[in-house]
Amino acid sequence: MPWSTAPWMVVGPDGAAVRPIEVYLSDFAARRTQPSSVRSYAYDLLRWWRWLVVVEVAWDRATSAEARAFVLWLKAAAKPRNHPRTVSTATAGAVNPITRKSYLDDRYRARTIRHSNAVIRSFYEFWIDTGEGPLLNPMPIDPGRGWRRPPAGGVGERAEAAGTIRYNPGLPKRAPRAMPDQRWDExxxxxxxxxxxxxxxxxxxxxxxxxxxxxxxxxxxxxxxxxxxxxxxxxxxxxxxxxxxxxxxxxxxxxxxxxxxxxxxxxxxxxxxRDRGGGLQxxxxxxxxxxxxxxxxxxxxxxxxxxxxxxxxxxxxxxxxxxxxxxxxxxxxxxxxxxxxxxxxLVEDEVQVIRRVADHLAARSRQPQGPPTVSTPYDVEDLAVLFGGTVS
CATH class of the missing domain: 1.10.443.10 (Intergrase catalytic core)
Known part of the structure; x- marks a missing residue:
C-alpha cells in the first residue's frame, strides 16, 4: 500500500514505528489535516495500543469487550504527568472563587474519552475499508436518530446520519466561560x-x-x-x-x-x-x-x-x-x-438571571402590604336554608 510519512508517529518498544498506526496517520495527514490534529490522534492511538499490550490482545483481534473495559479504565484512571504537581496540588479539581471555574485535575474528562472513542473507531473503519483489518469495529455504534459530525480534522465536511458510539460518556452542560466586564478590566x-x-x-x-x-x-x-x-x-x-x-x-x-x-x-x-545558533534573534x-x-x-x-x-x-x-x-x-x-x-x-447569563430575580424579590418586599382579606367560609343564604330562620 502506498503511504507517506506523517508528522507524528507511534513507536513501539523496539524503537520502530507501529505499522498499522503509521499507515493510518499517513492517510489521515494527507486529508487537509493540521499537524496538531495528527498529534492528537497519535496520542489517542498510543493510549489504546498500550491498553491492548496490557490485556494481551492483538490490535486486529480486539472486540467491544476490550473497548468497554478501556473506557471504564479511562473513567477511573489518572492521567500520567511528566512532572509531579507542586503549587497546583492544592487547587487541582477545586473551583476558583473569582472565576467560578474548576481547575483541571488529573482525571480524563468526558470530552477526552469521547474524542478517544471517535479516533479508535475511525482507525478501525480505515482498516476495515482497506480489507486488511478486522471484520468488526471494536468501538460499536448504537443505531439511533441523530447526526454525527466528522471527527477532528474533517471540519467543513458534511455531517451524516448515524447513531452514537456506545461507550461515549454523557457531556455535562456547561455555561460559556465569559469574563464579566469588571473581571475583564482586571x-x-x-x-x-x-x-x-x-x-x-x-x-x-x-x-x-x-x-x-x-x-x-x-x-x-x-x-x-x-x-x-x-x-x-x-x-x-x-x-x-x-x-x-x-x-x-x-x-x-x-x-x-x-x-x-x-x-x-x-x-x-x-x-x-534568544540564541538560536545564528546569533541573537x-x-x-x-x-x-x-x-x-x-x-x-x-x-x-x-x-x-x-x-x-x-x-x-x-x-x-x-x-x-x-x-x-x-x-x-x-x-x-x-x-x-x-x-x-x-x-x-444563546443562553442566559446565570449571574444576570440571579440579579434580576433578586431585584424582583426586593421590589416585592418594598410594596405596601394591606391587611389580609378573610373570606366567609359559607354563604349566608345557604346557612338560612339549612338551619331555618335568619342568620345574621
Missing amino acids: VFGALRSNRDRAIVAAGVSSGARPSELLGMAGVDLDWGDQLIRVVRKGTRAEQWLPASMETFVWLRLYVAELGMFTPQDPLWQTVRR RQPLNYEALRGVFRRLNAVLGTNWTLHDVRHTAAIRMSRDPRLSMRDVQTILGHAHLSTTAEVY
Whole structure:
C-alpha cells in the first residue's frame, strides 16, 4: 500500500514505528489535516495500543469487550504527568472563587474519552475499508436518530446520519466561560506589555481563536479599515475580521517597539531575544509562550482564566447585541454549523438571571402590604336554608 510519512508517529518498544498506526496517520495527514490534529490522534492511538499490550490482545483481534473495559479504565484512571504537581496540588479539581471555574485535575474528562472513542473507531473503519483489518469495529455504534459530525480534522465536511458510539460518556452542560466586564478590566490591567495588550484586545474584539491569531503576519493587518486576517482552524480558509479601534492603538505601539519589521514577518514575536545558533534573534510567539502570559496573570489575580476565555467573552458579547444576528456571530466565530453557535452562546447569563430575580424579590418586599382579606367560609343564604330562620 502506498503511504507517506506523517508528522507524528507511534513507536513501539523496539524503537520502530507501529505499522498499522503509521499507515493510518499517513492517510489521515494527507486529508487537509493540521499537524496538531495528527498529534492528537497519535496520542489517542498510543493510549489504546498500550491498553491492548496490557490485556494481551492483538490490535486486529480486539472486540467491544476490550473497548468497554478501556473506557471504564479511562473513567477511573489518572492521567500520567511528566512532572509531579507542586503549587497546583492544592487547587487541582477545586473551583476558583473569582472565576467560578474548576481547575483541571488529573482525571480524563468526558470530552477526552469521547474524542478517544471517535479516533479508535475511525482507525478501525480505515482498516476495515482497506480489507486488511478486522471484520468488526471494536468501538460499536448504537443505531439511533441523530447526526454525527466528522471527527477532528474533517471540519467543513458534511455531517451524516448515524447513531452514537456506545461507550461515549454523557457531556455535562456547561455555561460559556465569559469574563464579566469588571473581571475583564482586571485582566487587561494585569497585562505587562503592549504586545500582550494588542493580542488580547484583538482576540476579544474579533473572536478569533488563539492559534489563528498566532499565525498572523504583518501583511494580515488592514490599518485603514481596521481588519485582521486569520487562517481558520480546520478549513484553512483565510478570513478578514473586524477588530476594535483599541486593538489598533495597541498594535501601533507594539509594532513601533519592534523596530525593523516587514509585512512578511510574523506579527507576534517574543520581546526577549534568544540564541538560536545564528546569533541573537527574535522568535515568533508560540502557543505555550502565550499560555505563559496567562499563567503570570492568573498568579497575580488569583484566577484561572485561559486563552479561550477571551474568545468566549467576545462571542457572548456579540450574541447579546440585538444588532447582530446569530448568523453574524457564526460567521465571525468561524463555526461550520449554526447549531454550534446557538447551543453554546444563546443562553442566559446565570449571574444576570440571579440579579434580576433578586431585584424582583426586593421590589416585592418594598410594596405596601394591606391587611389580609378573610373570606366567609359559607354563604349566608345557604346557612338560612339549612338551619331555618335568619342568620345574621
